[in-house]
Amino acid sequence: MTTILALDAMGGDVGPKVVVEGAAIALSQSQGPLSFLLFGDGPLIEAQLDKFPGLRKYSTIVHTDVLITNDTKPSTAVRMGRKSNLGMAVDAVAKGQAHAVVSAGNTGAYMALSKILLKTLKGIDRPAIPAVLPTIKGKTVVLDLGANIDCSAESLVQFALMGEAFSREILKLAHPTVGLLNIGSEDLKGNATVQKAAQLLKDIEDFNFSGFVEGNDITAGTTDVVVTDGFSGNVALKSIEGAAHLIKHLLEQALSSSWLGKLGYLIARSSFKQFKGRIDPRLYNGAVFLGLRHIAVKSHGGTDTIGFANAIGVAIQMVQSNLVDKIEQRLNLGASLQSVGPENA
Amino acid sequence: MTTILALDAMGGDVGPKVVVEGAAIALSQSQGPLSFLLFGDGPLIEAQLDKFPGLRKYSTIVHTDVLITNDTKPSTAVRMGRKSNLGMAVDAVAKGQAHAVVSAGNTGAYMALSKILLKTLKGIDRPAIPAVLPTIKGKTVVLDLGANIDCSAESLVQFALMGEAFSREILKLAHPTVGLLNIGSEDLKGNATVQKAAQLLKDIEDFNFSGFVEGNDITAGTTDVVVTDGFSGNVALKSIEGAAHLIKHLLEQALSSSWLGKLGYLIARSSFKQFKGRIDPRLYNGAVFLGLRHIAVKSHGGTDTIGFANAIGVAIQMVQSNLVDKIEQRLNLGASLQSVGPENA
Numbered sequence: 001m002t003t004i005l006a007l008d009a010m011g012g013d014v015g016p017k018v019v020v021e022g023a024a025i026a027l028s029q030s031q032g033p034l035s036f037l038l039f040g041d042g043p044l045i046e047a048q049l050d051k052f053p054g055l056r057k058y059s060t061i062v063h064t065d066v067l068i069t070n071d072t073k074p075s076t077a078v079r080m081g082r083k084s085n086l087g088m089a090v091d092a093v094a095k096g097q098a099h100a101v102v103s104a105g106n107t108g109a110y111m112a113l114s115k116i117l118l119k120t121l122k123g124i125d126r127p128a129i130p131a132v133l134p135t136i137k138g139k140t141v142v143l144d145l146g147a148n149i150d151c152s153a154e155s156l157v158q159f160a161l162m163g164e165a166f167s168r169e170i171l172k173l174a175h176p177t178v179g180l181l182n183i184g185s186e187d188l189k190g191n192a193t194v195q196k197a198a199q200l201l202k203d204i205e206d207f208n209f210s211g212f213v214e215g216n217d218i219t220a221g222t223t224d225v226v227v228t229d230g231f232s233g234n235v236a237l238k239s240i241e242g243a244a245h246l247i248k249h250l251l252e253q254a255l256s257s258s259w260l261g262k263l264g265y266l267i268a269r270s271s272f273k274q275f276k277g278r279i280d281p282r283l284y285n286g287a288v289f290l291g292l293r294h295i296a297v298k299s300h301g302g303t304d305t306i307g308f309a310n311a312i313g314v315a316i317q318m319v320q321s322n323l324v325d326k327i328e329q330r331l332n333l334g335a336s337l338q339s340v341g342p343e344n345a
Numbered sequence: 346m347t348t349i350l351a352l353d354a355m356g357g358d359v360g361p362k363v364v365v366e367g368a369a370i371a372l373s374q375s376q377g378p379l380s381f382l383l384f385g386d387g388p389l390i391e392a393q394l395d396k397f398p399g400l401r402k403y404s405t406i407v408h409t410d411v412l413i414t415n416d417t418k419p420s421t422a423v424r425m426g427r428k429s430n431l432g433m434a435v436d437a438v439a440k441g442q443a444h445a446v447v448s449a450g451n452t453g454a455y456m457a458l459s460k461i462l463l464k465t466l467k468g469i470d471r472p473a474i475p476a477v478l479p480t481i482k483g484k485t486v487v488l489d490l491g492a493n494i495d496c497s498a499e500s501l502v503q504f505a506l507m508g509e510a511f512s513r514e515i516l517k518l519a520h521p522t523v524g525l526l527n528i529g530s531e532d533l534k535g536n537a538t539v540q541k542a543a544q545l546l547k548d549i550e551d552f553n554f555s556g557f558v559e560g561n562d563i564t565a566g567t568t569d570v571v572v573t574d575g576f577s578g579n580v581a582l583k584s585i586e587g588a589a590h591l592i593k594h595l596l597e598q599a600l601s602s603s604w605l606g607k608l609g610y611l612i613a614r615s616s617f618k619q620f621k622g623r624i625d626p627r628l629y630n631g632a633v634f635l636g637l638r639h640i641a642v643k644s645h646g647g648t649d650t651i652g653f654a655n656a657i658g659v660a661i662q663m664v665q666s667n668l669v670d671k672i673e674q675r676l677n678l679g680a681s682l683q684s685v686g687p688e689n690a
Contacts, residue, residue, distance in 0.1 A: 136594050146528050149536050183491050183579035191494050191576065215583025219591035228580075231536065234528035235577045236584040238560025243588035246564035247624065249481050251596070254620035261616030268600055268609020275599035279592060 002033040003316050006089040006098035009040035010067055011105025012301045012308070016040060019104070020048035022308025024055045029309065030316065037062055037098055040085040064088055070106050070301060077109030078116065086110060090117045093294045100295035100315040102286075104308060107146065107298060114289055114296045121324070123331050124291035128159045129230075129298065130166055131237055132284055135221030141167040141176075142218055144230040145237055145287065151229035153196035156180065158331070160201055160209070162290040163225040165330035169321045171224060179213030179223035181232055193229075206333065215239075244279055286311030288318055290327065295319055347378040348661050351434040351443035354385035355412055356450025357646045357653070361385060364449070365393035367653025369400045374654065375661065382407055382443055385430040409433055415451050415646060422454030423461065431455060435462045438639045445640035445660040447631075449653060452491065452643060459634055459641045466669070468676050469636035473504045474575075474643065475511055476582055477629055480566030486512040486521075487563055489575040490582050490632065496574035498541035501525065503676070505546055505554070507635040508570040510675035514666045516569055524558030524568035526577055538574075551678065560584075589624055631656030633663055635672065640664055 009019045016038075023036050035058040038045050042063030049056050066083040081087045086105050092098040094117045103110050111127065120127060130143035143163045148155060160178050167176040180198055182190040189195065189212065201209040210223045215236055218226050228236065255261040265272065277283075281300075285307035289296045295318045299311035354364045361383075368381050380403040383390050387408030394401050411428040426432045431450050437443040439462045448455050456472065465472060475488035488508045493500060505523050512521040525543055527535040534540070534557065546554040555568045560581055563571050573581065600606040610617065622628075626645075630652035634641045640663045644656035 134591065134595075136591055149528065181580060183494065183576055183583075215580045215585075216587030216590065218584060219587040231528055232577055232580045235526060235560045235573075235581050238528075239563060239581040239584040240560075240588040242561030242564040243585040244592055245561065246479065246481055247589055247592045250479075250623050251620050254616040254623070255613055257619065258613075258616055261613045264609040264611070264613020264616065266609070267612060268603075268606045271599040271603055271606030271609065274602065275596050278595050278599070 002035050003030075003100075003319055004035050004037065004098040005312060005315055006037045006039065006092040006101040007312075008086045008089040008101070008103035008105050008110075009038040009045045010069060010085045011103040011110075012299065012303065013070065013104075016045045016048045018303070018305050018308050020045065020052065020055070021305035022312060023059070024052040025305055025309035026312035026316070027055055027058065029313065032316075032320070034058060034316070036060070037089070037092055039064060039089040039092070041067065062088060062092075068105060068109055072106055072109060074106065074108035074112050077106060078112050081113070082117070087113050087117070090114055090296065093296070094118055099319040100297060102297045102299060102308075102311050102315050104299035104301050104303060104311070106301075110296070110298060111289065114292055118292045118294045118296060120291050121293055121328055121331060124158055124162075125155060127289040127291040128162060129287045130163055130290055131287055132170055133218060133237070133240065134278060134284070135219050137221030139171055140218060140221050140224060140226060141170065142226045142228070142233060142237065143290065144228065144233050146230045146234040148230040150231075151193065153193050153200060156193070156197035156227055156229065157200045157204075158291070160197075160225070160227045161204075161207075161330050161333075162327050163227055164207065165327045166288070166290055166323065167225050169318070169323055169326065173224055175208050176224035177208045177210045178225040178227060179210045179217060181218075181226055181228035181236070182212035182214065197227075204333075241281065248276075248279075282307035283310060286314030288314060288323070293324060295323065347380050348375075348445075348664055349380050349382065349443040350657060350660060351382045351384065351437040351446040352657075353431045353434040353446070353448035353450050354383045354390045355414060355430045356448040356455075357644065357648065358415065358449075361390045361393045363648070363650050363653050365390065365397065365400070366650035367657060368404070369397045370650055370654035371657035371661070372400055372403065374658065377661075377665070379403060379661070381405070382434070382437055384409060384434040384437070386412065407433060407437075413450060413454055417451055417454060419451065419453035419457045422451060423457050426458070427462070432458050432462070435459055435641065438641070439463055444664040445642060447642045447644060447653075447656050447660050449644035449646050449648060449656070451646075455641070455643055456634065459637055463637045463639045463641060465636050466638060466673055466676060469503055469507075470500060472634040472636040473507060474632045475508055475635055476632055477515055478563060478582070478585065479623060479629070480564050482566030484516055485563060485566050485569060485571060486515065487571045487573070487578060487582065488635065489573065489578050491575045491579040493575040495576075496538065498538050498545060501538070501542035501572055501574065502545045502549075503636070505542075505570070505572045506549075506552075506675050506678075507672050508572055509552065510672045511633070511635055511668065512570050514663070514668055514671065518569055520553050521569035522553040522555045523570040523572060524555045524562060526563075526571055526573035526581070527557035527559065542572075586626065593621075593624075627652035628655060631659035633659060633668070638669060640668065
């Protein structure tokens with residue numbers, strides 16, 4: 001079966017160039033057949049596609065004059081709705097014309113349109129954004145990363161169930177462990193929300209809840225999934241990115257400060273290349289909006305072609321593993337959810 | 346003038362050994378005269394002091410049978426109060442017998458006893474814990490790091506003023522810039538609390554408020570001070586520590602995976618030593634409780650002698666720079682504080 005992907009060709013900091021080149025790379029890497037629907041400024045997309053005749057065959061351009069860019073406010077974007085590049089790309093999935101949508105555009109607008117057009121699963125108030133991070137042991141799924149800043153205990157439970165189902169697919173684990181992010185001060189074990197969420201999570205059957213974890217446990221890989229609200233999650237992810245950047249900087253500074261350092265670097269450069277590959281943020285690009293009835297993947301706005309290709313790869317993997325069905329099953333298993341949160345029709 | 350330090354000899358994961366050895370190092374490094382009051386189990390402290398005759402001369406042991414350890418609950422610790430090792434050490438400062446107290450013990454108990462015995466400054470509801478972190482540009486002060494998990498906008502303003510005064514002393518800056526930690530999602534610029542705090546901070550005269558910053562700005566050194574609530578601050582700090590640990594691990598793994606990597610490492614080892622020195626967490630050990638009427642410094646519980654000596658060094662620096670007076674002046678300048686928060690007598 002051909003996997004059909006709806007791409008927002010105008011999203012991200014650089015637009016069609018990165019999106020089209022990313023699609024070309026994804027096509028060359030894909031094991032199964034792919035085709036693309038590209039939404040945005042027709043002539044601009046066409047100009048980029050001309051460079052990739054192999055990709056051109058599998059691509060359909062859908063032109064629109066109504067363009068949502070990084071500067072568009074989410075409220076304006078929602079009003080522009082189905083007629084915009086982003087709205088049309090999302091709507092293609094809602095209408096069954098594509099299996100998944102990928103955009104590097106405005107997170108708020110994308111989330112709002114996805115929620116309206118793709119709808120959330122039963123029991124889910126608002127989709128969550130997970131990230132897959134490298135750890136000492138392998139990889140860990142962290143969520144939420146900025147979609148939900150004020151979270152109830154019930155929302156955290158929803159994130160935990162979705163994150164667990166997601167990690168089964170992405171990390172290929174039968175029984176992922178789940179930790180709830182908290183602070184380490186001995187007496188102050190977090191606020192009332194995390195306390196209540198922990199109580200609810202303990203009561204879910206057939207669920208590997210490991211209790212509270214701390215910021216350093218994320219990259220230590222203490223648990224397979226780390227659950228937190230969107231504020232702390234965003235702070236954690238960006239703090240980790242910043243720390244990685246600082247440490248690379250300090251290492252380069254130390255190595256370039258002496259001749260022996262420079263020589264050692266030259267001799268060991270394949271090791272340094274391997275090291276840099278492991279922490280390359282582009283390899284971790286592509287976040288699924290969890291809790292929707294269809295697959296929508298958000299690429300980092302500032303990514304390059306390699307990163308966008310990886311986001312397309314995430315979308316393909318999620319389509320092929322039937323992620324939405326599996327999350328739905330997991331939510332049904334979480335019996336406590338029956339009494340939790342309003343239903344979304 | 347001799348700086349007199351009250352040391353909780355029983356705090357931390359290892360007790361008197363680390364405290365006494367740390368004091369010995371601090372004494373050898375100090376430019377001015379020092380003396381120590383050591384509170385805890387007399388015979389145990391004596392046994393350690395016997396190893397350092399040079400330190401013995403400047404030390405007074407104050408024995409107590411009532412011991413607060415890492416396992417003691419803060420509520421229990423407060424009840425044990427002035428008769429305990431920690432309480433007696435704090436009380437020595439309150440009574441004017443010492444200029445500052447240093448403990449590696451239980452954060453919650455230490456904070457509670459400090460607040461009761463040392464009292465907070467006018468306009469300060471609860472003390473905040475800052476950390477000084479390495480950045481690409483130099484160093485940045487981040488607060489709060491876990492003392493206050495649910496913060497009002499007014500508390501964040503207090504942290505900003507105290508953090509600015511603290512960074513003037515510790516970073517030797519005339520006009521430190523101050524950022525408020527938030528998330529980067531384009532539309533959701535944080536919750537109501539950070540929004541309100543930003544408004545209040547904009548109105549303070551003669552104050553370099555740089556607006557919102559994100560997690561990665563901490564180690565980028567975008568601002569000299571980063572203000573946040575204790576939950577996010579704790580998550581950020583521990584996420585940074587965890588990321589540093591992961592990256593060191595991945596680097597060592599990459600370098601040890603090939604002969605060229607090992608050879609390059611050997612040749613460049615002085616550069617690696619320099620690099621590791623820059624990110625050595627022991628050098629950043631020692632957090633002052635800001636907002637108290639006296640100097641109380643918290644050492645990491647798991648630190649070693651080098652780290653504890655550094656915490657003593659922080660206490661000495663804060664005493665000699667009259668930090669408490671300077672914070673008090675800064676709080677008076679923040680005119681908006683007049684209408685903010687209950688007074689503590």
